[in-house]
Amino acid sequence: MDIGKNIRIKDIAKLAGVSVGTVDRVLHNRGRVSDEALKKVTAVMDQIDYKPNLIARTLGSNKNYKIAALIPDPTGDPYWAQTNLGIIQAQAEWAQYGVTVDTYTFDIFDKDAFRGLAMEVLESAPDGIVIAPIFYHESLPAFELFQNQSIPYVLFNTNIPEAQPLGFIGQNLNQSGRVGAELINLGQHESGTFAVLHIDEDVHDSIHLLEKEKGFREYFQEHRKHKFEIVDFILNPNEPTFKNQLIELLGDDTLKGIFVSTSKGTAVAASFLEKYGKKDIRLIGYDLLEENLKYLRSGIIDFLINQNPKRQALLGISHLVNHLMFKKSAPALELFPLEVITQQNVDSYLGSGIH
Amino acid sequence: MDIGKNIRIKDIAKLAGVSVGTVDRVLHNRGRVSDEALKKVTAVMDQIDYKPNLIARTLGSNKNYKIAALIPDPTGDPYWAQTNLGIIQAQAEWAQYGVTVDTYTFDIFDKDAFRGLAMEVLESAPDGIVIAPIFYHESLPAFELFQNQSIPYVLFNTNIPEAQPLGFIGQNLNQSGRVGAELINLGQHESGTFAVLHIDEDVHDSIHLLEKEKGFREYFQEHRKHKFEIVDFILNPNEPTFKNQLIELLGDDTLKGIFVSTSKGTAVAASFLEKYGKKDIRLIGYDLLEENLKYLRSGIIDFLINQNPKRQALLGISHLVNHLMFKKSAPALELFPLEVITQQNVDSYLGSGIH
DNA sequence: TTTTAAAATGTGTACGCACACACTTAATTT
DNA sequence: AAATTAAGTGTGTGCGTACACATTTTAAAA
16 A cells, blocks of 8 residues: 555656646546557556545536435325435535435325426436335336436335336335344244234335235245234225224234334324223334334334335435545445334434434 | 525635635634634624535645554454454545554453553554543543543543543443343243343453443333343353353253343353253344354344444544544434344345445 | 834635646648 | 648646735834
8 A cells, every 4th residue: 555645646647648637538538538648547547546536526526416306295294204304414414515405295196296297307407316216107207218318316215126226225125024024923922813004095105015015924934933824904094994994903812913014004003002902912113203103112012113214315315426426336226224123222223313 | 595606715705804814714713813803704704604615625734634543452353353344444435535544452351551552552643543442440541641642532332431532432331231121021921030141251341241231120120020030140251160150051941031241242152052952042142243143043142232343433433534624523422223133134234334 | 213023914825636728739621 | 831620738727725925014112
């Protein structure tokens, strides 16, 4: 290692016997360079390990980047509100580097409006896009548009591998279901029933949720010590039948545990368990929403798996900025750890700024 | 919010009717400034929200910072080896910003040598120090020396509040013990015995370890559903009696679970459980060491609490750099989340780069 | 009042890179 | 051979800050 001074473009120029301008042209292959000069510069480049000073680079190319964030409307939705917080934090963090983040929100019940919004985003000509593509079919044409304009885009929350994004930030849903199964199974010595509940106002992302159930079931296939029956329900809390369906489920005396695949649904299930005094039924759900924290602390919810929506958004934007500003490539797939939250460790998560 | 250009020192100078030099002197209170000029500048400062461009600042003051890292010898010790990895990563990350990190290691059995090492560090005149102060008494005079030289120092792993460091990075040990208790207690419906094992080649940090036990016991005092007896042992694996003590413990048929307070001890306890076929005894320990992972995957270890030594070191150095280079102040107390690792979520932790 | 020192303030350069522009040299065209 | 165009190359400036140094103003001493 060369102790001391870092190598600068100036140094390369001197070593190669050309001017800094020529080195610059070679490094960024812009403009025209003679074969001779190219050879001389590349020869030097091969021998030394040039690491451009990113600090100086960003200062030199005094560019302002505009990033568009597409997320479901966070109003009245605690999950997407957390996502929104991540965007706001990213905004604050990168503002001084000339990065602006414009948030575009869409109604999760209005697929058609999504299309229009994608167009609107495109018209604003952003340098990069972060998007939570909860509509599978409607997202694909949007990605095509982005690609045609060669605007880099990062996905988070929901992965769509066909989308060929710059990167995806989220979790392994199958494995997430397995963690749920593991936690529900722990210390259960008698046979009984486990319920998987997909409680959602919308059934769009049921594919997304069913992946969790798949992992959940796979775990029990691989670890069948006792006989467990697994039942599953896709429930819409706005349907009139919803309440009765849940009450009927709770009436089953063999019910040992409930795994809820959605964050908002977790609190709903918890409220029923509380109301009907079924505190012994193990409840596992998702995310550190205000409501969920309440039930976790009172012991109704036993475990929460943290999807960290805030950090997903934050990191999505960071990936984009690193790509645009620093030309740094981030991993194409950033899978967050499946954080297990309990009554005793929840405060350590809430207290730590980063997590 | 002022959309568009950020406010520069130049702008402040113009608004205040003085030169940039004067503004600079006011901002960093260096040199002499007339009361009149001071008033004019502060008046402007009060009205606008000046955020210095950190990029330009670091470029302008082209300083090279030298950081010293003091840790126990990582050779043959997987826990401190992880710490060392964090230091190496920090080194790589900050190298291009002119930061060098020199690592000083000490023998955990040789307290006297520690003193000499502290002097050696001081002689190298570093700009900042990160230190894992596992020797309580021997560390205090070292801190005094650092303070006299006004070299900022950051503690990690072990907190010594009296040390008045720039910051501490680690975990809440009491709460950590509580998490252990919670996990060991989960789904235990019969009364029995829980054992707390402090397995360490050295008993220096027993105070440190006993804090975990304190939290562990407190949990059961607050949640006494069943009658549990809690026994505890401070064991040195190098002592000839060690093996028999453990075997005797495992002979107790009422033993429901074991909580090991050290990372290396976790694997040791696991090896005994495996050897004597006591797979049903719940085992909870610390950290993602290679050995521990093996036993976690085979089901001997049920839970690991991740202390994240690598990240502790990494963040310690980052705090220091932010303080020195960017004049950014970090929280005085950065408590990491108490991450619960299971068979099913362990890969999601290992895979993710940050954690 | 002039001289000298001290206090206060302004100016200029460097940091490393990006990029615009001016310049030189070579290749064509008239 | 001169004029035009293109290819290749070098120089210079800006980004926002830090800091050294030059300059002006003010106060104290001669």
